[in-house]
Amino acid sequence: MKNSNIVRIALAMIAVSGVIFVGSGSLTASALFEQSDVSVSDRGRIVLERRQAEDSIARLDRVILENGSNTVELFASEGRAIEQVLEEDLDLDGEKELLIQMDLGGSGGFKEFALLHNKDGKYTQIWEETGFCAGNAMIADRDGDGRPNIYIEYANTEAKPTREETAIFSLENGEVKKAE
Ligand SMILES: [Ca+2]
Ligand SMILES: [Ca+2]
Numbered sequence: 001m002k003n004s005n006i007v008r009i010a011l012a013m014i015a016v017s018g019v020i021f022v023g024s025g026s027l028t029a030s031a032l033f034e035q036s037d038v039s040v041s042d043r044g045r046i047v048l049e050r051r052q053a054e055d056s057i058a059r060l061d062r063v064i065l066e067n068g069s070n071t072v073e074l075f076a077s078e079g080r081a082i083e084q085v086l087e088e089d090l091d092l093d094g095e096k097e098l099l100i101q102m103d104l105g106g107s108g109g110f111k112e113f114a115l116l117h118n119k120d121g122k123y124t125q126i127w128e129e130t131g132f133c134a135g136n137a138m139i140a141d142r143d144g145d146g147r148p149n150i151y152i153e154y155a156n157t158e159a160k161p162t163r164e165e166t167a168i169f170s171l172e173n174g175e176v177k178k179a180e
Helices: 003-017
Strands: 020-023 026-041 044-053 062-067 070-076 081-088 097-103 110-119 122-133 136-140 149-156 163-172 175-178
Touching: 026 081, 044 081, 062 081, 070 097, 070 110, 070 122, 081 136, 097 136, 110 149, 122 175
Parallel strands: 122 149
Antiparallel strands: 020 026, 026 044, 044 062, 062 070, 081 097, 097 110, 110 122, 136 149, 149 163, 163 175
């Protein structure tokens, strides 16, 4: 696309929505910009930010921690669309982890999941799992042992006919383990 076209589209978007981004000294039109709170605590506000440039199909979503004028990026989706962020203390150490559910785009309906472990307020990605068709995550303690588990309900398309299945995970000693 020629620069003049980009400027024209940017100006049109400003006229229509009033939503603009100012970054690196240039204007970029945005097709999507939404922020929603995941949680608010004394550490700050965890926010899911969804965004997409007008001229791109890739989503540039992220999870940020805002505290006053300080913003820390906890996770960037790198093209994937973040569908939901679940916050729960999975290893019972008093700090809540973040489970991020993403749509990979495309026609397969595949989902990807990432877990950010929280240690004294510092978030580290320790797990990523992909290939769940139509997958949807929940956190619950269905076995009643006092420790929350991750449940991913998905369609097993390798089974004929396709079967609904649930993958169960737990976080122990800083590692995500799949229940057999
Ligand atoms: Ca924890
Ligand atoms: Ca449990």
